[in-house]
Amino acid sequence: MLHESVFRTTDLPVDARFEAWAERMSGTHAPMRLTSDRTADYRGHQRVIGLGDVTVWPATFDQLVFHRTPKLVRQSDPETYHLSLLLKGEGAADWGRQQAAYRINDFHINSSSQSWEVHTGSDPVTVVGIEVPRALVAVPGNRADQVLGSLISGREGIGALLAQFLLQLVADTSAHQPADAPRLGTVVADLVTALFAHAVDAGPQVPQETRGRTLTLQVKTFIRRHLGDPDLTPAGIAAAHHISRSYLYRLFQAEGLAVASYIRDQRLEHARRDLADPRLRALPIHAVAARRGFPRAAEFTRAFRTAYGLPPSEVREQSLTEGQGVRGA
Known part of the structure; x- marks a missing residue:
């Protein structure tokens, strides 16, 4: 069985849950500032599966806003790409001039080297997250960063291959031995590289309604605040x-x-x-x-x-x- 760690906020006192979840999220990807309208009794569950230099983490958690600020980027940059396959709920990301909204079975992608803000909807979300070192994504120069903000589907093409691999992996890690972890990490990195390369070659495929869906989610967050x-x-x-x-x-x-x-x-x-x-x-x-x-x-x-x-x-x-x-x- 692959080694994995499990974290549940419900194992902690109510008043310690949100702070612990924020710390867990910052440790999983990169230092972030988190806010939520559910801090009084925050519910989150995460498994972290180590695959050599790559990490896969399925998680379900309450409404959340992730803030990766320019100051935090300057202070600490693990130089990773993050991908989240959205399985339940809704989410949107904002990189300043560029925005993206995500549907079920879409991939959200960001980089620890850039500032961004990610919103989830009012209902809990379920994702499968991936952390891949930038050095393992073999797309020349800065072209890989062009993928940030693109709408990448996990329902077809290379995105479907990656999504199916991830879902099978997290469904049953007992089929693999600890020695398999680095090899599985290489497979994930290769699929991510292929996904990025295809997206760059195909060009941005963001539908017209994306900005509207992103703005709706931001308006809902504003209302709740x-x-x-x-x-x-x-x-x-x-x-x-x-x-x-x-x-x-x-x-x-x-x-x-x-x-x-x-x-x-x-x-x-x-x-x-x-x-x-x-x-x-x-x-x-x-x-x-x-x-x-x-x-x-x-x-x-x-x-x-x-x-x-x-x-x-x-x-x-x-x-x-x-x-x-x-x-x-």
Whole structure:
């Protein structure tokens, strides 16, 4: 069996989980600054499989924003390419002038030698990550960097070959001996090289809708970060992203959503989580409502009951009672 290490945030105290996950992610790829709207009880699970100089790591984790800043690049650069095969959820990357959004079975690619920002969606994502030293990607000069920002599918061509190899590998490592690890790493590096070379030769194949999907994910992140602002409106959101309200509406309509409904649903869901958080049990319900953008308690109670079938007070009582039962078990 190949050697692998396993990390689960649920093995740690609740208040230590996000910090530990951030440290784990920085150690897996390169130093990063991580932010999330799920820091109160962060859920993440990662396996790290060493293949000589190459590392493969399947993982599932809550919403996250990865920031690889110019300062962090200057401070530490392991000179690796990172690829993530997206298996569940959604994600987008921003390199300043270049953006990319990813669908299921797409490869996201970045370099530890460049700054970037990666967003995942509000739901947990599942990926298979790869870390490959730049020196092992045998594409001449800086041409390999042209792949950054390209939309590379894992459903066809060389991308499908790499995806199938990765999925078979992570599904059952018992079929291999530790001595096989470097050879398997060479196979991964060769497939990545072929993938990069093909992408460079084919040229960028980024569909027109990519920028829109990327922007939608960024807008959703902005909304979740500003739920406490009672003046969070479509007009304000559009202005913050330098787009018109009509374009904002079209972005959300493409996903079957309405902007105002999305804001309301996110406020209610985050308020429900706050009510279930034992660390916030002393915070009055009207204060929970206000911190999530509901300045009028009666309005919050009506909307909450409509959404969840119970008033906020009963949801809090049930959640805290269940939590005490688990601790007492």
